[in-house]
Amino acid sequence: MKSTIRNIALSTNDDIRLCLNGKTVKVDYATAGQVQDQVYYMTRNGKLTISDCTAKTVDGVYTAGGFYNNTYTHTVAGGALFARPNSTLNFYDGIVSGNLCATGGAAFYGKNATLNFYDGLVTGNKARNAAGVIIQGQSSFTMSGGTVTNNVAEKSGGGVYINNKSTF
Numbered sequence: 001m002k003s004t005i006r007n008i009a010l011s012t013n014d015d016i017r018l019c020l021n022g023k024t025v026k027v028d029y030a031t032a033g034q035v036q037d038q039v040y041y042m043t044r045n046g047k048l049t050i051s052d053c054t055a056k057t058v059d060g061v062y063t064a065g066g067f068y069n070n071t072y073t074h075t076v077a078g079g080a081l082f083a084r085p086n087s088t089l090n091f092y093d094g095i096v097s098g099n100l101c102a103t104g105g106a107a108f109y110g111k112n113a114t115l116n117f118y119d120g121l122v123t124g125n126k127a128r129n130a131a132g133v134i135i136q137g138q139s140s141f142t143m144s145g146g147t148v149t150n151n152v153a154e155k156s157g158g159g160v161y162i163n164n165k166s167t168f
Contacts, residue, residue: 013045013046014046014047014048015046015047016046016047016048016049017048017049017051018048018049018050018051019051019052019053020050020051020052020053020054020064020065020066020094021052021053021054021065022052022054022055022063022064022065023065024065024066024067024068025065025066025067025068044084044085044086044087045086045087046084046087046088047087047088047089047090048081048083048087048088048089048090049089049090049091049092050081050089050090050091050092050094051091051092051093051094052064052065052066052092052093052094052120053093055093055094055119055120062095062121064093064094064095064120064121065094065095066094066095066096066097066120066121067080067081067094067095067096067097067099067107068095068096068097068098068099069097069098069099070098070099070100071099071100071101072099072100072101072102072106080096080099080106080107080108081096081107081108081109082109083108083109083110083111083113083114083115083139084111084112084113085111085112085113085137086112086113087110087113087114088113088114088115088116089108089110089113089114089115089116090116090118091108091115091116091117091118091120092118092119092120093118093119093120094120094121095120095121095122095123096108096120096121096122096123096125097121097122097123097124097125098124098125099125099126100125100126100127101125101126101127101128101131102127102128103127103128103129106125106126106127106131106132106151107122107125107131107132107133107151108122108132108133108134109130109133109134110133110134110135110136110139110141111136111137111139112136112137112138112139113135113139114139114140114142115133115135115139115140115141115142116141116142116144117133117141117142117143117144117146118143118144118145118146119144119145119146120146120147121146121147121149122146122147122148122149122151122159123147123148123149123150123151124150124151125151125152126151126152126153127151127153127154128153128154128155129153129154129155129156129157129161130153130156130157130158130160130161131151131152131153131157131158131159132148132151132157132158132159132160133148133159133160133161134157134161134163135160135161135162135163135166135168136163136164136166137163137164137165137166138164138165138166139166139167140166140167140168141160141162141166141167141168142168143160143168148160
């Protein structure tokens with residue numbers, strides 16, 4: 001079953017939990033028109049936890065729901081997930097793959113934010129800068145398990161790009 005999500009913005013102080021249950025999330029950019037057309041755009045102080053309760057590995061192949069083949073052409077970063085200052089994104093399992101972003105962070109973008117990544121897969125994303133994950137402005141990125149691989153950037157940071165006093 002295909003799921004389409006458009007223009008989702010988490011309000012200040014929201015604490016949202018999303019279980020993918022093997023589903024694919026795709027934004028319909030043909031009808032979207034605002035700057036925050038990423039699949040998820042988090043406002044200040046928001047908290048989003050995404051997991052896939054059905055993720056599994058069978059015969060060496062990891063399968064899970066996730067964010068696939070989204071194309072984001074605006075001049076701000078963050079193709080699939082965009083975390084604003086003072087927000088927290090927790091990502092458990094799931095796959096972020098095949099996303100394209102004109103600027104940077106086709107999979108994840110965080111500025112003055114906290115990104116926690118556990119046992120998922122970020123692969124096959126493309127961007128001008130930091131195709132997989134871009135962390136800027138005193139953000140923190142924690143990765144425990146999981147894989148970031150085969151992401152392609154035209155300039156800097158194919159997999160993970162850390163900038164401006166951020167930590168990994």
